[in-house]
Amino acid sequence: MQSLFLGIAALACPVGMGFMMWMMSRGQHKDRDDGTHQVEQLRAEIDQLKAERAHTGR
Template structure:
């Protein structure tokens, strides 16, 4: 009986880690509302352009 408890305790960590990994991978596939592919690239490029324009405006005012 005691060796059975030790065996269960020994397996608890790897089984728990496997379950957590499975749940995390499953959560990524459901699509949490983030953009993928070309849409994401376009959004990031527009954000970069906006940040560049803000930085240029700050430099024109004598800021940074």
């Protein structure tokens, strides 16, 4: 029984590290998608401001 607990304890660290790395990589992919969306929104806003600026003659 003691060897079972030692085996579980020995596997807890690598399994936990793998899980944390997986969770962090999921977060990076999510941020990347949101960043692309934000860039598109900012470009659209810049285009809109340029059109307004051209319309007012400044």
